Amino acid sequence: MADLTIRNLTITPLELKLVERFEGQPASGRGSPVCSFTSRISSLFSSCAVSTHVRIKSDEIDRCDVSFVVGPFETCVTDVRAADPGREVIRLTFEDSDGYQYQVDVPSPSPRSTVMKRLDGAPNEYTTIYVQAGSCLAIFSSANLSSWMREVHDDYPLSALSIPGTHNTPTYHLALPSVRCQAASVREQLENGVRFFDIRVNVSSDSSELALVHSAFPVSLTGTKYFKDLLDVVYAFIEANPSEALIMSIKREGTGRGTDQQLSKILKNRFYEDGRRWYTNPRIPKIGEVRGKIVLLRRHHNDPSLDGEWGGLGWGLDGSVWPDNCEDGLLGSGIARVQDFYEVDQSHNIQKKIEFVRCHLERAAEPVCQLPGSKGHQDQDRAAPHPFFVSFLSGSNFFNANCWPEKIAAKANPAIIEYLCLRHAAEGKGPAGRNVGDGSTGVVVTDWVGLDGDWDLIRCVVGWNARLQLKQID
CATH class of the missing domain: 3.20.20.190 (Phosphatidylinositol (PI) phosphodiesterase)
Incomplete structure (x- = not known):
């Protein structure tokens, strides 16, 4: 598997602090995995490279403290192995420059974008999209x-x-x-x-x-x-x-x-x-x-x-x-x-x-x-x-x-x-x-x-x- 790439498309510096790894399984849905944009005709999406959706199946199997700082509109190629498609989920914890933390599961249990979980009253909101083809997590500001x-x-x-x-x-x-x-x-x-x-x-x-x-x-x-x-x-x-x-x-x-x-x-x-x-x-x-x-x-x-x-x-x-x-x-x-x-x-x-x-x-x-x-x-x-x-x-x-x-x-x-x-x-x-x-x-x-x-x-x-x-x- 390729290493995880993080693309920070926000105005805020973010640091990846913690990586937790879990066994996963395809989330229940309409049959075969689908991509971020869904359709009533699911077979059309066989070539889509946006991630399949996966849910956590078991307890944590690995945990690692890391430090990867990604500035505004910067891209960071980490040495964190990306999740094995359909079989794993990695939980990523980020920290902003004010010390607030945010968490996201990659891939997520949803076929769409995911809003990061805000920990301990964190004030900002970030939306993520995981592109499996590039093992890339893109992070956007969640605009109103x-x-x-x-x-x-x-x-x-x-x-x-x-x-x-x-x-x-x-x-x-x-x-x-x-x-x-x-x-x-x-x-x-x-x-x-x-x-x-x-x-x-x-x-x-x-x-x-x-x-x-x-x-x-x-x-x-x-x-x-x-x-x-x-x-x-x-x-x-x-x-x-x-x-x-x-x-x-x-x-x-x-x-x-x-x-x-x-x-x-x-x-x-x-x-x-x-x-x-x-x-x-x-x-x-x-x-x-x-x-x-x-x-x-x-x-x-x-x-x-x-x-x-x-x-x-x-x-x-x-x-x-x-x-x-x-x-x-x-x-x-x-x-x-x-x-x-x-x-x-x-x-x-x-x-x-x-x-x-x-x-x-x-x-x-x-x-x-x-x-x-x-x-x-x-x-x-x-x-x-x-x-x-x-x-x-x-x-x-x-x-x-x-x-x-x-x-x-x-x-x-x-x-x-x-x-x-x-x-x-x-x-x-x-x-x-x-x-x-x-x-x-x-x-x-x-x-x-x-x-x-x-x-x-x-x-x-x-x-x-x-x-x-x-x-x-x-």
Whole structure:
């Protein structure tokens, strides 16, 4: 067996102090061991490298005092033998710089991430994910997912953050398998940290009602769902959580005969109000400018009457010229670089999709943003912020059941959890060996998160914002 590697992805130094070893056995579950992201179709996970779940079977068989100090965003390869898969559990006790101790079993008896046990009133909370393929324990700060943006400095541009998103966000209703992309409701997604929504609406030529669709199909087989009702949910959330901001991408799809221009006028006249809830300036904002607001990313052309808005700059972040089916495409407006390879025509092409995602995550990790008072900030402040890096994990093929959204997510999501835990923002570990800057993930747009309460992928993305918090302390 390989030695245990510890990756501390928090702002706090941690020291491994004690290792206890136990005989283990596979935890009871749905048959064969599964991975961190669970699915109703368990056979899809046979290639996943996130750990199987194991429970302690017997009394302690070994105990060893150790000392391995792992600084913030550092990786330590110990000489502690990793647990024998399916047969052992090692219990690790860590101590922080204030002397408080935390404990975790590796692997855990749960198929998901594990929150460390706090000993003797320890104040902090840490989430761990064990990646068996690399014998690596990744430790994240346990962010309050409903208000995680509260910890990010006001002066960071929104494009500097690691932002989890959902593809075809409202497609969580009973629908065709090729149409449904999500497991959790809009409110659940928001409460669990999702801050990028991908919305598609049908536009009629004679009505201002906007039905929610996925391509030509309604998002629900039990009745039409409307944009206005989705907004009510979002408004209620941001009023309860004023530290948060939501990027909303809006695109015209469906069978309606309305135009992009009509859509833009409907949205402005009926929904965008007086700017209290929406940010419609066509420039990338700082997080302090948009707390409590929805940031408009329009994937539609505006009516000419909106060209004069914002001093002649237009209306909304411009995603109207969207690169199609791309590995690394630049939006026509230059505000984003997008990985949106979605034409997965055979199941083996999913691996190609996963590699495109890894490459784009590496690109997103390279830029550096400076805070006021830091070296280089003045020059940077005069320049436009670096673009958003947007990476879609989604893909589909209507004619191939093996390539419907849930089945692609069942392979892509665990693979990206593994990458974020093992290789993301690790010098020389990315696909192209790029330099590591702030370590952002950019906007990561997912399918089927939250299934059976599993939000591990979202937690991993949110967790990478701690790297920005570390700069705030410095």
